[in-house]
Amino acid sequence: MGRSPCCDDSIELKKGPWTPEEDEKLVSYIQKNGHGSWRALPKAAGLNRCGKSCRLRWTNYLRPDIRRGRFTEEEEDMIIKLHSVLGNKWSRIAAHLPGRTDNEIKNYWNTHLRKKLLQMGIDPVTHKPRTDLNLLANLSQLLSTPQNLGALMNPWDINNALRLQPNVADLAKLQVLQNIFQILNTSNNSPSSSSQLSLPNMDQNMPLNLGLLTNANWLGNINNGMCSSSSQGFPQLPNFAAPTQEIVNKFENSQELYASLNDNNNNGKKSLSSTTTYETLDEDKLPSLINISPEASTVNQIESNTNSTNGSSGLTPTTGDFLEGWEKLLDDGNSEFWKEFIK
DNA sequence: AAGTGAAGCAACCGCCGAACC
DNA sequence: GGGTTCGGCGGTTGCTTCACT
CATH class of the missing domain: 1.10.10.60 (Homeodomain-like)
Known part of the structure; x- marks a missing residue:
């Protein structure tokens, strides 16, 4: 002996969108009597609806405490x-x-x-950066314009930083690329190979665009022509001019800035990485991507940091010579290299 | 202006654990 | 204890609106 069925199949119950009259009946009944048993409600309220349908309509649309409108x-x-x-x-x-x-x-x-x-290049299921082929295809688009690559490579230019803000996910894409290089490198050769294409190892806690700058070896490798050829068949990369003193200074300043950003993050600043799920990302070597959220704190922190120091600390962003090598790289038609690489 | 595809969203469907008899 | 229903949840559908050609 169980309960009687919720909805009597012998009676044809109305389905589909609710009319204002039905809404009014349901609201006035619940306001007077409460919903009680949803099964019994439709008959008592004079509605030719299933109790389930009434419950759904009430809980999703008619409840007085419902908040409608755009999500903030x-x-x-x-x-x-x-x-x-x-x-x-x-x-x-x-x-x-x-x-x-x-x-x-x-x-x-x-x-x-x-x-x-x-x-943004983030998998909505795992909340980790995507690594699928579509992402790589998008990457070619990202890298096809000097402005994009310049923005990625020069975090000190506040104009670049602001322009970059909606494309924070592009950082994720570039890190995927970097990881691919790492995989290729580790699986193909010994560390001592002089012909190896050497990309920087990313500090796990460091935003990607800072990470790129903190590996002086990479700049050195580029400068020494190590990227120009490879026994493993890596495509050619052009030579760069030697780093200027200004670049070296910027590199040193980057470490100060990074330290200040870390301090801010550690003081409980708003960040997506504060969830428990992201804490596990240490193992994935991709934590910084999540750190840089779209609304993001990192760019804002750079901005506030810049404003507060008013340029006196040497952190004032400029569109300096640092970009020239990259822009030259792409202006010379070398963006084709990246497209080929993606293929 | 009409046709078409994409996007948005209300509502339904089916499953599951808890409650009931 | 076992069969049955209820209430709730997540997935999916299908209608409406919007944008583009």
């Missing part, structure tokens, strides 16, 4: 963070967002946030 950036951040921890547990995520329903959050995730993360 704070809400977006919260959803992304919670999703990284909870996965598709929409009801649990909704519990942290007063007035928002699981259905609304689920829809918003599927139509907006998922795409947003994908565009």
Whole structure:
């Protein structure tokens, strides 16, 4: 002996969109009597609907505490963070967002946030940088313009930094590329090979664009022509001019700046990496990508750092000679190299 | 202006654990 | 203890609107 069925199949119940009249009946009934048993509600309220349908309509659209309208950036951040921890547990995520329903959050995730993360090069399921072929294809587009590469390579130029902000995910793409180089290097040759294409090892806690700068060997290798040929068949990279004193100074300043950024992060600044899920990223050697969130703190911190010092500390960003080598690289038509590499 | 495909979203479907008899 | 239903959840569908050609 169990309970009687929720909805009597012998009676044809209405489906589809709710009319204003139906909404009014449902609201007025619940306001007077409470919803009680959802199974019994439709009949009592004079609705030719399944109890399940009534419950859904009430909880998702008619409840007085429902909050409609666009999601704020704070809400977006919260959803992304919670999703990284909870996965598709929409009801649990909704519990942290007063007035928002699981259905609304689920829809918003599927139509907006998922795409947003994908565009950022982040897998919306794992919340880690993507490594699929589509991503690599996009990378060729990223690297096809000198401006993009210049922005990636010169974090000191505040104009570049601001322009870069919407493309933070591109950093993820470049790091994927860097990881590929690492894999190729470690699987193909010994460390002593002088013909090896040497790319910098990334400090795990260091934002990628800083990481690129902190490996003086890489600059040295480029300067020494080590990247111009390879016994493993790596494509040619052009030679660069020797690093100037200005570049060396910028490199040294970068370490100071990085230290200050670390201090800020350690003081509980807002960051996606604060979730427990991201704590495991240490093992993946890709933590810094998540650190640089779209709303992001890193660029803002660079900006505030710059403003506060007003250039007196030597951190004032400039569009200096540092870019010239890279821009020359691409201006000379060498962007084709990157396209070929991706192929 | 009409046709077409993409995007957005409300609602339904089916499953599962808890509750009930 | 076992069969059945309820309530809730996540996945999916299909209608509507929007954007583009």
